Amino acid sequence: SYELTQPPSVSVSPGQTARITCSGDALPKKYAYWYQQKSGQAPVLVIYEDSKRPSGIPERFSGSRSGTMATLTISGAQVDDEADYYCYSTDSSGNHRGVFGTGTKVTVL
Amino acid sequence: EVQLLESGGGLAQPGGSLRLSCAASGFAFSAYAITWVRQAPGKGLEWVSGITGNSGVTDYADSVRGRFTISRDNSKNTVYLQMNSLRGEDTAVYFCARVRTATVGTWYFDYWGQGTLVTVSS
Numbered sequence: 001s002y003e004l005t006q007p008p009s010v011s012v013s014p015g016q017t018a019r020i021t022c023s024g025d026a027l028p029k030k031y032a033y034w035y036q037q038k039s040g041q042a043p044v045l046v047i048y049e050d051s052k053r054p055s056g057i058p059e060r061f062s063g064s065r066s067g068t069m070a071t072l073t074i075s076g077a078q079v080d081d082e083a084d085y086y087c088y089s090t091d092s093s094g095n096h097r098g099v100f101g102t103g104t105k106v107t108v109l
Numbered sequence: 110e111v112q113l114l115e116s117g118g119g120l121a122q123p124g125g126s127l128r129l130s131c132a133a134s135g136f137a138f139s140a141y142a143i144t145w146v147r148q149a150p151g152k153g154l155e156w157v158s159g160i161t162g163n164s165g166v167t168d169y170a171d172s173v174r175g176r177f178t179i180s181r182d183n184s185k186n187t188v189y190l191q192m193n194s195l196r197g198e199d200t201a202v203y204f205c206a207r208v209r210t211a212t213v214g215t216w217y218f219d220y221w222g223q224g225t226l227v228t229v230s231s
Contacts, residue, residue, distance in 0.1 A: 001171075033217045035154070042204055042221040043146075043154065049211055054219065086154055088217060096216045097144075097168060100154040 002026065002091035004101035011107045018074040020104045022087030025068060032070030033088040034063055035100075036081075043086065047072060074106070082108045111135040111220045113205050118225030121195050129190040129225060131205030139163070139183040142208035144218060145190050147201035147227075155201075158190060159208060159216060173199075195229045202226050 004024040012018040022032060034047040045054050047063035050070065060075045070089070074081055087101035117129040131143060144159035158169045158179040167179050178191040188205060203225055206218035 031211055031213065031215060037154075042223050043218075044221070045217070045219050048209075048217055048219075090215045094214070096210070096214050097156055097159060098215060098217070099156065100146075103153045 002099050004087050004089060004099055006085075006087060006101040006104045008102070009105045009107065011109070012074070012077045014079060014108055015076055018077045018081070018106055018108075020072040020074075020085050020087075020106065022070040022072075022089075022101050023068055024070075024087075024089055024101075026092040027065060027068050027070055027089060029092060030089045032063065032065050033098075034061075034070075034072045035086045035088060036083045037086065038083045046085075077106075077108050079108050082106060111207065113207065113220060113222035115203060115205050115222045115225040118203065118227045120228045120230065121192075122231050123196060123229055125195050125229070126191070126193045127195065127227060129192065129203055129205075129227070131188040131190075131222060133186045133188070133207070136207070138186040142166075142210070142216065143181065143188040144206050144208050144216065145179065145188075145203055146206060146218070146221075147199075147203045148224075149198070149201040152201075157203070160188060192227070195227075197229050200227060200229045 031049045035043040037043040050065045051063045090098035112134045114132045142161045145157040160179045176194045181188040206221040
């Protein structure tokens with residue numbers, strides 16, 4: 001089955017830049033999506049179709065994709081950004097549904 | 110305001126059944142597919158099942174196919190997940206979410222409910 005691999009954890013100081021990577025074999029041809037999940041809460045879509053931000057998501061969140069890797073960047077990270085982040089994408093089969101990445105815990109301190 | 114509210118979670122015995130509901134408001138319900146995603150305690154997100162707006166297409170993860178059934182009642186703005194033959198590994202918070210379809214046909218999820226906890230244990 002298709003897998004999306006993320007680093008288990010990323011630490012960043014307030015005001016610095018955090019980068020979270022997501023690796024998958026089908027990413028050269030498939031969009032990546034990113035979800036933020038704070039403790040005890042539902043996931044929130046922060047990036048869709050590689051680099052688009054939904055309404056209400058701060059500009060410090062940005063996304064990119066190159067080759068087999070997608071990246072979520074938090075520029076000027078804030079304490080409130082501390083959360084688990086999951087990438088999401090599909091495999092190359094053409095199936096409409098995708099898989100979630102393994103998740104990355106972002107710590108801001 | 111888009112809202113999704115899950116209910117029906119609780120404790121079930123192995124081999125037992127539960128039916129989850131997802132009540133939606135704030136958007137044209139019948140125009141959207143709805144999906145279920147679960148999260149086992151301390152684990153990541155796992156897509157479970159989805160249904161298109163007119164119920165024409167239903168889909169399931171391999172881990173639940175043949176045991177779970179998704180359905181919807183557009184007159185009640187509600188999606189259901191009937192879970193039979195429950196196993197310990199089905200223990201999780203179950204979220205429902207609204208589906209958007211990307212230009213290339215991929216389903217992704219833009220609004221989520223707060224989830225309902227299902228515990229399978231004797």
